[in-house]
Amino acid sequence: MDPVDALKEVGFWLERERAKTYRVEAFRKAAAALDDLGPDQVVERASAGTLGKVKGLGPKTLAVVEQALAGEVPDYLADLRERGDGPLAEGGAELRALLRGDLHSHSDWSDGGSPIAEMARVARERGREYQALTDHSPRLTVANGLSAERLAEQLDVVAELNDGWDDFTLLTGIEVDILDDGSLDQTPAMLDRLDVVVASVHSKLRMDHDAMTRRMVGAIANPRTNVLGHCTGRLVEGSRGTRPQSAFDAEIVFEACAQLDVAVEINSRPERQDPPDDLIELAVEAGCLFSIDTDAHAPGQLDFLDYGAERAAAHGIPAERIVTTWPKDELLAWTRRKKG
Structure with a gap:
């Protein structure tokens, strides 16, 4: 899974469930930081173990990125998808x-x-x-x-x-x-x-x-x-x-x-x-x-x-x-x- 897409999707689900703004911004800023690096640099830094030093990445966002780079749906994203499975309202x-x-x-x-x-x-x-x-x-x-x-x-x-x-x-x-x-x-x-x-x-x-x-x-x-x-x-x-x-x-x-x-x-x-x-x-x-x-x-x-x-x-x-x-x-x- 593309790590930028994963971070953006986490932001989407958090916004959808009306999470605190600072939580959403953490993932959207991390996505922007990886966008600025470009996919090749992201892979290179992940291989070198230096991805965590990128400004804008913290422990939670880094975990999402590493699992996405490993070809997995990140655990945090999978949990959000499950929580968001269904409409926001009961009627209509x-x-x-x-x-x-x-x-x-x-x-x-x-x-x-x-x-x-x-x-x-x-x-x-x-x-x-x-x-x-x-x-x-x-x-x-x-x-x-x-x-x-x-x-x-x-x-x-x-x-x-x-x-x-x-x-x-x-x-x-x-x-x-x-x-x-x-x-x-x-x-x-x-x-x-x-x-x-x-x-x-x-x-x-x-x-x-x-x-x-x-x-x-x-x-x-x-x-x-x-x-x-x-x-x-x-x-x-x-x-x-x-x-x-x-x-x-x-x-x-x-x-x-x-x-x-x-x-x-x-x-x-x-x-x-x-x-x-x-x-x-x-x-x-x-x-x-x-x-x-x-x-x-x-x-x-x-x-x-x-x-x-x-x-x-x-x-x-x-x-x-x-x-x-x-x-x-x-x-x-x-x-x-x-x-x-």
């Missing part, structure tokens, strides 16, 4: 099988932890037909949001990657900040070039009820918006603590989504579980479309779709109203229709 299996892709994920171009190519590789290996790359927009400086210039550079990277596949497409996209006045935090020209635009509120989450409603409806009314991301902004668990949901008129917001052909995101991150159950019910009653997304910031989090599918199934959302069950061509016809 039938709907999960219908999901073709995911319209919300991040790379290390903004606040994700892995390169674009690694996120795309894992999405393809996990059976996606498509995956949208939606790094943050410039106002979110804490997340290294992309300026128009950096976003244009990213489009070239995505195009080059897509040239190498005929069974998977990395969609161009953005998670664009909804500004205080409801406008979108990226130039219209750049938004017009993207396959998918997810619009989300990230600031002033405690804004007045009526002002927040106007803010969200303003973004929904923008012809470039395809998906309303994690609409309440709440956090229900996790290392960042908890955060209450924003106050807005959900009936007005979801009616706007239904009328203006914007999908409501079911954000699958366990710490978000956004929208809450009562708001999912309101969105269903309003006739909204939905997008089940992972908001993945690491490869192992791409399996969080299991959680979103479970919630959608529990609320009886028909598969045909979930845009991420649609084939790629149908999905892109929908995202581009509003732009005219």
Whole structure:
């Protein structure tokens, strides 16, 4: 077994089971260190007994590398595979099988932890037909949001990657900040070039009820918006603590989504579980479309779709109203229709 692949796979399974970040980083940094050495140097140093001196390798990562070089599945990896054998959620299996892709994920171009190519590789290996790359927009400086210039550079990277596949497409996209006045935090020209635009509120989450409603409806009314991301902004668990949901008129917001052909995101991150159950019910009653997304910031989090599918199934959302069950061509016809 290739030792770099083994280390990356360990990182995937640890991310999937929501292990501490430092544990994941140990294996991903070790994989990067071996990548820098190259396979011949790795074998040479292993033969000389000096592999343990490579910066970035510790006792656990070295054990994985040595067993992989011996042609074995490392014990640690075998244990992780066994623990990860099965879906993350108990329900929603039938709907999960219908999901073709995911319209919300991040790379290390903004606040994700892995390169674009690694996120795309894992999405393809996990059976996606498509995956949208939606790094943050410039106002979110804490997340290294992309300026128009950096976003244009990213489009070239995505195009080059897509040239190498005929069974998977990395969609161009953005998670664009909804500004205080409801406008979108990226130039219209750049938004017009993207396959998918997810619009989300990230600031002033405690804004007045009526002002927040106007803010969200303003973004929904923008012809470039395809998906309303994690609409309440709440956090229900996790290392960042908890955060209450924003106050807005959900009936007005979801009616706007239904009328203006914007999908409501079911954000699958366990710490978000956004929208809450009562708001999912309101969105269903309003006739909204939905997008089940992972908001993945690491490869192992791409399996969080299991959680979103479970919630959608529990609320009886028909598969045909979930845009991420649609084939790629149908999905892109929908995202581009509003732009005219």
